Amino acid sequence: MRRVALIDYGKLELQNHWEGVGQLRLGTVKVNVSACSVCGSDIALFKGNRSFTEERYFGHEFSGVVVDAGDGANGIAPGTRVASELSRTCGQCWNCLNGLQNYCKSMNDALLPGGFAEETLVLNRPDYSFISSLPQEIDDVTATLLEPTNCAYRIARQANIIPGDHVVIFGMGTMGLIAARILRGMGADIVIGVDNNNARLEKIRQLNLLDVVDSNAPDWLEQIKEMVGDKGADIVIEATGVVSVLKRAFEAVRPGGKIVVASVYHELAGTLELTPIMRKELTMVGAKGPFPHRKTDGSSASLETLVNIQDDLKKLITVYDYKDALRAFEDMMSGDAIKAVVKFN
Ligand SMILES: [Zn+2]
Numbered sequence: 001m002r003r004v005a006l007i008d009y010g011k012l013e014l015q016n017h018w019e020g021v022g023q024l025r026l027g028t029v030k031v032n033v034s035a036c037s038v039c040g041s042d043i044a045l046f047k048g049n050r051s052f053t054e055e056r057y058f059g060h061e062f063s064g065v066v067v068d069a070g071d072g073a074n075g076i077a078p079g080t081r082v083a084s085e086l087s088r089t090c091g092q093c094w095n096c097l098n099g100l101q102n103y104c105k106s107m108n109d110a111l112l113p114g115g116f117a118e119e120t121l122v123l124n125r126p127d128y129s130f131i132s133s134l135p136q137e138i139d140d141v142t143a144t145l146l147e148p149t150n151c152a153y154r155i156a157r158q159a160n161i162i163p164g165d166h167v168v169i170f171g172m173g174t175m176g177l178i179a180a181r182i183l184r185g186m187g188a189d190i191v192i193g194v195d196n197n198n199a200r201l202e203k204i205r206q207l208n209l210l211d212v213v214d215s216n217a218p219d220w221l222e223q224i225k226e227m228v229g230d231k232g233a234d235i236v237i238e239a240t241g242v243v244s245v246l247k248r249a250f251e252a253v254r255p256g257g258k259i260v261v262a263s264v265y266h267e268l269a270g271t272l273e274l275t276p277i278m279r280k281e282l283t284m285v286g287a288k289g290p291f292p293h294r295k296t297d298g299s300s301a302s303l304e305t306l307v308n309i310q311d312d313l314k315k316l317i318t319v320y321d322y323k324d325a326l327r328a329f330e331d332m333m334s335g336d337a338i339k340a341v342v343k344f345n
């Protein structure tokens with residue numbers, strides 16, 4: 001068995017003779033991982049912005065095949081193709097009963113050791129599951145985007161736009177880009193992406209994904225207002241995790257507008273001026289994905305979304321062989337790759 005192990009901050013090790021996950025645990029299935037994509041939170045862990053003690057798994061955006069199901073594992077047969085996402089929670093705890101299913105359990109309990117390994121255990125109990133079975137229309141590499149699509153879907157639900165809204169998204173990582181695509185489908189009239197990474201901006205322009213503004217440009221705000229009008233955007237999504245960008249969000253949003261915060265901040269807010277929240281009567285709302293949004297027939301709303309928009313999302317992906325996993329991380333950090341997917345086979 002092979003795995004990409006994070007043995008210290010900034011240090012990935014390819015373990016070609018890893019012993020594997022061993023025995024199944026109660027309520028888990030064993031998944032032979034086919035591909036795993038690099039998430040911003042994996043990079044935060046790699047850089048040491050998140051701690052090993054907080055996060056016990058490595059890689060949570062993966063696809064593969066179930067090869068074994070243990071006692072108490074709910075209704076998923078060996079041979080089933082799956083991808084990771086929060087697909088089921090208990091429905092009984094206070095969080096679930098109050099519409100906060102994304103707080104039901106910690107992902108730490110769901111994945112061991114995570115998707116950067118050739119095999120991983122995944123919780124799939126009647127009261128909690130972190131996988132969905134895949135339809136034929138989607139390939140293993142694209143299916144690794146199910147979990148980020150789930151998170152982006154949560155952002156879109158929290159944004160709760162009305163058709164015709166103007167939206168500005170700070171942070172053109174995968175989640176920001178997928179959210180842009182979903183919001184346009186929901187009827188947003190204008191969606192503008194803002195980022196400071198030149199390589200990434202160039203790629204988005206080349207792919208003609210959406211209008212982008214370079215936040216390094218001195219007239220970045222004027223550029224936005226030229227498109228959305230003088231008052232500012234109806235909805236601003238903050239997906240960078242950089243505190244100073246919140247100040248820009250206050251500037252770009254219109255009076256009475258809404259800011260969706262979809263980031264983890266690794267710094268304190270310091271001297272950030274908060275008065276615009278009152279002066280502009282802003283609504284601020286968080287989006288902590290993933291969330292088990294289900295359709296009325298019980299199927300996954302984010303999976304259906306992913307299948308529908310997959311042709312656009314494929315353009316975001318760069319595939320790396322297992323042995324090039326380190327380069328996948330480096331290219332994500334430099335912006336040379338928008339979404340790096342590490343493939344095991
Ligand atoms: Zn993720």
Ligand SMILES: [Zn+2]
Nearest residue numbers: 090093096104
């Ligand atoms: Zn629950």
